[in-house]
Amino acid sequence: RKPKKFPPGPAWLPILGSALEVSKLRKQTGYLYRATAELARRYGPVVGLKVGKDRQVVLYGYEAIRDMLSREEFDGRPQGPFYETRTWGKRRGVLLTDEEFWQDQRRFVLRHLKEFGFGRRTMGDLVEEESGQLVHAFRKRVMSSKNSGVVMSMHDAFGVYVLNTLWSMMAGVRYSHSDSELKKLQGLLTELFANIDMVGCLFSQFPMLRFLAPELSGYKQFIYIHQRVWEFLKAELDKHKATLRPEEPRDFMDAYLTMLSSDQKKPSFSESQLLAICMDMFMAGSETTTKSLGFCFLYLLLYPEVQRRAQAEIDAVVGRDRLPSLNDRPKMPYMEAIVLESVRMFMGRTFSIPHRALKDTELQGYYIPKDTMVICNFNGTLMDKKFWGDPDIFRPDRFIDEKGSVVIPDQYTPFGFGKHRCMGETLAKSNVFLFTASLLQNFNFSIPPGSPPPTTEAIDGVTPSPKPFKALVTLRAVE
Numbered sequence: 031r032k033p034k035k036f037p038p039g040p041a042w043l044p045i046l047g048s049a050l051e052v053s054k055l056r057k058q059t060g061y062l063y064r065a066t067a068e069l070a071r072r073y074g075p076v077v078g079l080k081v082g083k084d085r086q087v088v089l090y091g092y093e094a095i096r097d098m099l100s101r102e103e104f105d106g107r108p109q110g111p112f113y114e115t116r117t118w119g120k121r122r123g124v125l126l127t128d129e130e131f132w133q134d135q136r137r138f139v140l141r142h143l144k145e146f147g148f149g150r151r152t153m154g155d156l157v158e159e160e161s162g163q164l165v166h167a168f169r170k171r172v173m174s175s176k177n178s179g180v181v182m183s184m185h186d187a188f189g190v191y192v193l194n195t196l197w198s199m200m201a202g203v204r205y206s207h208s209d210s211e212l213k214k215l216q217g218l219l220t221e222l223f224a225n226i227d228m229v230g231c232l233f234s235q236f237p238m239l240r241f242l243a244p245e246l247s248g249y250k251q252f253i254y255i256h257q258r259v260w261e262f263l264k265a266e267l268d269k270h271k272a273t274l275r276p277e278e279p280r281d282f283m284d285a286y287l288t289m290l291s292s293d294q295k296k297p298s299f300s301e302s303q304l305l306a307i308c309m310d311m312f313m314a315g316s317e318t319t320t321k322s323l324g325f326c327f328l329y330l331l332l333y334p335e336v337q338r339r340a341q342a343e344i345d346a347v348v349g350r351d352r353l354p355s356l357n358d359r360p361k362m363p364y365m366e367a368i369v370l371e372s373v374r375m376f377m378g379r380t381f382s383i384p385h386r387a388l389k390d391t392e393l394q395g396y397y398i399p400k401d402t403m404v405i406c407n408f409n410g411t412l413m414d415k416k417f418w419g420d421p422d423i424f425r426p427d428r429f430i431d432e433k434g435s436v437v438i439p440d441q442y443t444p445f446g447f448g449k450h451r452c453m454g455e456t457l458a459k460s461n462v463f464l465f466t467a468s469l470l471q472n473f474n475f476s477i478p479p480g481s482p483p484p485t486t487e488a489i490d491g492v493t494p495s496p497k498p499f500k501a502l503v504t505l506r507a508v509e
């Protein structure tokens with residue numbers, strides 16, 4: 031039964047809760063974020079739902095989101111089969127854990143990743159190295175075509191390069207762009223992310239389906255893909271164990287392994303926890319940035335004037351004799367605004383990672399019982415018409431004030447805030463900035479002749495993707 035003063039929302043039916051109503055709206059609107067936006071229109075910015083066994087509260091609108099994310103009693107992460115199965119029966123990692131376990135692990139990850147460059151100058155070198163490789167690969171393809179132009183698939187052009195910037199620090203590895211095993215794995219992850227949601231999936235809301243309909247409920251695919259990622263990471267871990275020299279840690283994996291055999295080791299530290307952290311970083315670190323870059327280039331095709339202005343800025347600040355670097359960033363507000371706008375377009379179509387109430391509490395005047403899942407629909411902040419005016423238009427200028435400086439309003443929430451705030455914001459923004467600036471310095475991107483403009487409709491899922499699209503890539507003339 032609905033608890034008293036629980037946030038308003040559709041009726042709760044036995045067993046199903048409000049699942050049918052949500053699913054009907056999702057079918058009508060095409061996306062879960064639009065379905066819950068419609069519910070917010072009907073019931074207000076705090077909507078109460080029950081989907082199978084899960085009590086959920088979806089927040090839409092800045093006030094409610096800010097209130098929830100800044101209060102410690104909402105710092106839990108959900109529990110249940112979905113959040114445990116991914117790490118073999120126990121919640122592990124940093125992405126979906128909470129309380130003391132998560133605090134210890136988050137602190138360790140941040141502190142030790144920094145030793146290998148994370149958030150520091152050396153991280154800039156890694157991103158610069160990778161953007162150089164990206165430009166080189168594009169140039170090779172363009173030059174191999176007789177008329178110096180090539181039609182390329184863009185939505186998935188960045189995955190390996192993005193992962194490399196993080197994996198150099200995590201495991202001291204850079205993968206080749208043609209590494210077929212890694213590409214297969216990234217493809218599987220993209221597929222998985224399109225089939226589940228931030229709020230779980232059928233088998234997490236109706237756990238019996240794991241046994242009654244393992245295929246239909248997505249359980250089988252979920253296990254298969256996680257197993258493949260796990261094996262991939264385990265092979266790297268085994269290599270590290272065989273060559274570890276504790277006095278000279280080469281990367282994060284070494285630092286963690288060294289900690290495992292030290293006397294400061296806390297009970298939350300274990301080898302499977304190390305693998306779970308790697309899995310979290312693998313998933314959180316590459317899918318998000320890659321898809322932001324996908325949206326970035328989609329909109330650059332649709333808004334050629336934005337491309338031209340970015341190129342004019344790159345030419346003025348960097349010129350053509352060297353690649354852009356992160357040192358140029360403070361002098362390139364328009365490029366910086368393109369980064370912000372691309373991430374807005376990506377996260378404005380989805381949710382934050384769900385939180386969980388750690389105790390009975392209240393939010394915006396409503397009663398929220400302990401263990402309720404609380405989730406932010408970022409569409410309500412990042413695409414709010416009242417605030418942004420024209421949220422569907424790709425307009426980097428919205429982040430630039432009359433003096434030409436970058437301004438980021440409070441409503442801009444794609445990385446969340448509070449204690450669970452994204453750990454990879456700096457890396458993600460550096461990647462989007464430098465990959466885009468380096469490519470625009472060297473190439474023009476346009477809609478292939480004879481093709482319709484790419485659609486801005488996305489593929490729904492945990493993180494939305496642009497639908498597959500191609501660009502005509504040509505070398506920029508040297509002036």
Ligand code: HEM
Nearest residue numbers: 125314315318319322383444445446450451452453454458
């Ligand atoms: C455009 C790219 C990215 C976006 C939009 C993004 C967004 C987010 C959001 C909204 C959260 C949830 C905050 C909350 O629960 O309140 C989050 C958490 C997280 N992100 Fe990112 N992220 C991005 C890139 C990355 C990268 C590159 C990494 C890896 C270095 C990363 C690692 C994480 C981790 C580990 C968490 C969990 C933090 C915690 O619960 O303590 N993210 N991210």
